[in-house]
Amino acid sequence: MxxxxxxxxxxxxxxxxxxxxxxxxxxxxxxxxxxxxxxxFKFVDEEIKIHEALRPKLATPNQARLNLRTMVLRDYGTPGAGTPTLVNAPYAGHTATIADYREGQSLVETLLGNGIGHVALTDWKSATVDMKDLEIDNYLAELVVAIDDLGGRVNLVGLCQGGWSSAMIAARFPEKVNALVLAGSPIDTDAGNGPVKRMAHESPMSFYEELVALGGGLMQGKFMLQGWKSMHPVEHYVQDQVDLYEHIDDPAYLAKEEAFASWYENPIDLPGRWYLQVIQQLFQENRLARGEFFGLGRRLDLHSVTCPLYLLAGADDDITAPEQVLEAKNYVGTSPEHVVSKTVPGGHIGLFMGGRTLKEHWPEIARWIASQ
Known part of the structure; x- marks a missing residue:
């Protein structure tokens, strides 16, 4: 006004x-x-900046330890300081910045500040056309390479889609995982009743195949971004612009908005073959929970996971229903006294980069990891 x-x-x-x-x-x-x-004029200029000019950037100083085809493995803290903790970032259309968002609001920073001396991060790359036929096995294999380069045994922290691949590694190579944290990770994809589950079951495979074909063999990040925004259209297409206009002269608000937009508005592409495998085998057929998924040449049985396990769910998570995370305890071989299940307030993204969750819950998880 x-x-x-x-x-x-x-x-x-x-x-x-x-x-x-x-x-x-x-x-x-x-x-x-x-x-x-x-x-x-300032509003229009800021809108262009947010949607076109900003790029995601990791907040905490780090070193590129390995440069693999699918990822850059990044080192934080002091290598050699105890069992490394490998944060397996989601490979679901956004960069690993979700795990190292900004100073004072970073999961990596929180882990380092609460008893963990050496943290590594899977910084997954955007798929290029020559990567369109890579499969889940290709990503599992390079995750194994990363673990071996870190000494062969790690504490594994799987975030969202990084959770099911972490669980696969713990099932395929139990000796490589000292402790496992699954945060917002869909393990039993038939559990709960979230919109992602409904979409996976209600949309035929031909729908996903057509999206991949439109992307030239890739599942393009821009398609996924529009899908996520369409889950909350008023928030993303109306309220965001209203809020930005009302706060256009507030430097603190703009800094916060730009930090989020640099990550959220810059999605990455996924290999089409990998993406279709995930949709069909994990989300439609729930093969991992059923013990029917084959990874790196063997059928993966989650009962082979016997390490200490921490399950973290968001009460209002509309991407990974809490049940999809928490039901994992019914499939693993870890004894009940070594399983921690926790549901915290908030939604999906807030589990990894929300200031409140990072302050009130992740320090406890970090100390739990350090004690294993």
């Missing part, structure tokens, strides 16, 4: 002269129009 009209003291004397009233009113309106024009 435009500001209320104001008249300078130098103009007050003219108010007693009726002939000058229209002139003063016109000048006031012109000043307000200039302010409104400047605000509108």
């Amino acid at each position: 435009p500001k209320k009209s104001s008249v300078k003291s130098s103009e007050l004397s003219l108010l007693s002269v009726p002939a000058f009233w229209p002139m003063i009113m016109a000048k006031t309106l012109l000043d307000e129009e200039r302010e409104l024009y400047a605000k509108n």
Whole structure:
């Protein structure tokens, strides 16, 4: 809303002269129009910046340890300081910045600050056309390479889609995983009743195959981004713009908005073959939970997972229903006394980069990892 009209003291004397009233009113309106024009221009400029110019950036100093075809393995903290903790970032259309978002709001930073001396991160690459036929096995194999390079045994923290691949590794190579954390990770994809589950079961495979074909053999990140936004259209297509306009002169708000947009508005592409395997074998057929998934040459049985297990779910998670995470305890071989199940307030993204969750819950998880 435009500001209320104001008249300078130098103009007050003219108010007693009726002939000058229209002139003063016109000048006031012109000043307000200039302010409104400047605000509108700033808003448009910020909108362009948010949606086109910003790029995701990891917040915490790190070293590239390995540069593999599918990922860059990044080192944080002090290599050699105890059992490494490998954070397996989601490979679901966004970059690993979700695990190292910004200073004061970073999962990696939180782990390092609560008893874990060496953290590594899977920084998954956007798929290129020559990667379109890579399969789940290709990504599992390079995850094994990363673990072996870290010494052959790690604490594994799987975030979202990084959770089921972490569980696969723990089932295929139990000796490589000292402790396992699954946060917002869909393990039993038949559990709960979230929109992702409904879409996977209600949409035929031909729908997903057509999306991959449109992407030239890739599942393009821009398609997924539009799908995520369409889950909450008012929030993303109306309210976001209203909020930005109302706070366009607030530097703190803009800094926060730009940090989020640099990650959220820059999705990455996935190999088409990998994506279709995930949809069909994991989300439609639930093969991992059923013990019917074959990974790296063997049928994977989650009962082979016997390491300490921490399950973290978001009460309002509309991407991974809490049940899909928590039901994992019924499939693994870990004894009940070594399984921790926790549901915390908030949604999906907040599990990994929400300030409250990072402050109130992840320090406890970090200390739990360090104690194993």
